[in-house]
């Protein structure tokens with residue numbers, strides 16, 4: 001179980017995250033939504049160790065990760081993708097995943113070889129046909145799937161996805177939804193930041209809504225969608241049309 005307790009961070013005059021708590025249990029896709037600038041990415045940065053919170057705690061199982069650097073949190077089982085894509089553009093798609101798999105395997109010679117892990121994950125995200133393409137030349141949708149494969153190569157217990165659906169075609173987005181559900185069914189904790197409300201409504205069992213850094217509402221997707229405060233925060237637009 002991934003947990004955030006009372007996290008807060010301020011940037012100058014902006015309280016980007018304020019007293020935010022959430023739970024992301026294994027076996028479930030948990031949604032984190034909110035308007036632009038609500039603090040979603042900042043909360044991801046707090047969880048993964050890229051942003052030190054002014055207060056609050058981050059826990060994975062019974063381990064307190066709050067003081068650990070990002071790398072050690074990754075080793076403890078956290079993986080993420082970035083809203084602004086971060087792949088090695090000059091390497092091929094397969095090499096990108098291979099690097100992540102090799103880092104995870106370290107010097108161990110037991111178990112599945114890194115090449116097998118890479119090919120298995122490329123198949124799982126639907127990128128086998130593009131395995132030998134240069135990553136920097138991929139369209140956004142494929143690059144997002146590559147980032148997801150890289151994150152999975154570290155064999156995480158908790159997976160954080162920052163707008164993985166943006167730039168995906170309708171078919172890719174549907175396949176992404178299926179994949180997230182199957183990862184959760186295998187016992188992973190999945191935390192999904194996403195503006196594609198249709199995707200959120202389909203795959204999340206529980207949704208947290210952030211607004212101006214604070215928790216506005218939480219609950220099952222249908223409940224959250226019908227909340228008047230949530231609709232007002234989005235000016236009715238995104239949620240009403242989902």
Ligand SMILES: Nc1ncnc2c1ncn2[C@@H]1O[C@H](COP(=O)(O)OP(=O)(O)OP(=O)(O)O)[C@@H](O)[C@H]1O
Pocket residue numbers: 011014016034035036037038039040041042043083
């Ligand atoms: N490093 C930073 N320094 C100063 N202000 C920041 C920094 N990072 C984020 N902010 C501010 O904190 C607030 C929350 O930003 P954040 O990127 O977390 O929002 P978000 O919910 O991810 O938005 P979006 O949906 O557009 O990705 C915004 O007002 C943003 O301008």
Ligand SMILES: [Mg+2]
Pocket residue numbers: 040041042083
């Ligand atoms: Mg963001």
